[in-house]
Amino acid sequence: MPIIRAFWAIIRRDLLLAFRRRAEMANPLFFFVLVVTLFPLAVGAQPNLLRAMAPGVIWVSALLAALLSLDGLFRSDFDDGSLEQMLLSPHALSILVLGKIIAHWLVTGLPLLLIAPLLAVFLGLPEQAMGTLWLTLILATPLLSLIGAIGVALTVGLRRGGMLLSLLVLPLYVPVLIFASGAVDRAASGLPVGAQLNILLAMLLSALVLVPLPTAAALKMSVN
Amino acid sequence: MSWIPAPVSRFFHRTSSPPYFYALADRFIPWLTIIFLLLLGAGLYGGLYLAPTDYQQGDSYRIIYIHVPAAWMSLFIYVLMAIMGGIALIWRMKLAEVMLISSAPIGAGFTFVALVTGSLWGKPMWGTWWVWDARLTSELILLFLYLGVISLYGAIEEKRAAARAVSILALVGVVNIPIIHYSVQWWNTLHQGPTVSKMDKPSIHVSMLVPLLLMAVAFKFYYLIAVLQAAKLELLKRETTSQWVKALLEKQA
Amino acid sequence: MSWESFLYMGGYAVYVWPAYGVTACVLVVNIVLPVLQRKQLLRELTIKQKRSQAR
Incomplete structure (x- = not known):
């Protein structure tokens, strides 16, 4: 099927x-670690406080790191015309x-997994919550x-879309933040987290199906 | 669109032509204003004067007559915006684009009203101006969604493209609203703050309910008036060079 | 019920009246602003049209 070949070709090209x-790839990671480091400096290093805050801090930082890396999703393709x-x-x-x-995601999201254990140690997250x-x-x-991606597709044609992008995207991130940090929080207290993980999985699957449509429509709008 | 009956589609085509719509709005606005003022008067009289004092909350509960209708309107207008967005994307109907973008500031206004009155009601009930209560939090996020729509429309220079962008955003937002709502509710039960059982009374006396419904309907009529005014402005802005605007100017001169 | 006790709102006047006031402000602004802007726009357009006719 040519469409599947085109799909793989896009992934291969973007990964290449x-x-x-490579240097740019590490930036969201550094950002992630840096933001997490700021919290103990700001609120003090009491282990109890940090442990209670750990799931929230890690997830808010992950969210901001993801937000920061979003701009690169379509920007270069828009600038050099490959999007057209x-x-x-x-x-x-x-x-x-x-x-x-x-x-x-493979470039910016997956590396966060590698660095997460380090941050969990920094903030004293219980080992049982690591999984x-x-x-x-x-x-x-x-x-x-x-x-x-929807937000980026809507704002890629704008010269200064950065702030607008966060205004559009962050409210939509709220449920993800709630269920993800909620699950880690519960796991840290030794409670079952099946429901939260199932909801996240359901959201992921429906987003995989639904998101490409508005994104494609928005890109068409941005390019013309 | 063969499944739409011919008279209906003819009606839509005619109404969606800007000069016709402009004249129609002019004709309707006085009547809508009269109905709105009557409903508002009756609602306020019933709510502020006739309705008895609540035995638990005293007279502070009277904020309900604007808080709850405003909160209803904030959701209602967003859903309407998404419907307009769908129509604008599918049928490329200019009027739907205009109505969508004209609705946004009104919806944001109602959301803001719901937040402020909720806070003013919360102060005597909870003792603080702000509680991370599920409904107030969802309302806050809804306000951000409205502001996103307004600033996205403002940021894109080309207004047809901006209208398409905003239509897509409104549709994405409306899919997310229930998810946001339920996630916030779940989050609220997890981090149980000060309880708000006082505000969760499902049973409400008829003398209190009737003014509430009157106010809710009055707000709907207000929305119609406001959206028509805003749509008239938006139509003029978009079609400054068109023939009907020139004719309108000559008629006024 | 006297006028004063109505305004007093059982001691909650500080909360009830500002709530109604803010609502009234927002509702009025959302009507008045587009009407004023439209009048302004119509004025500008009339001037423009007169100029183009004079030429």
């Missing part, structure tokens, strides 16, 4: 491009867009990329 700019090429291609734009989002933290990151960071 990202790999050529994609619009003109015979393949369904929504599938190509999905490929781009997945590639973007849940990983699971929520796996389920919810792609959601952040997916939901964010």
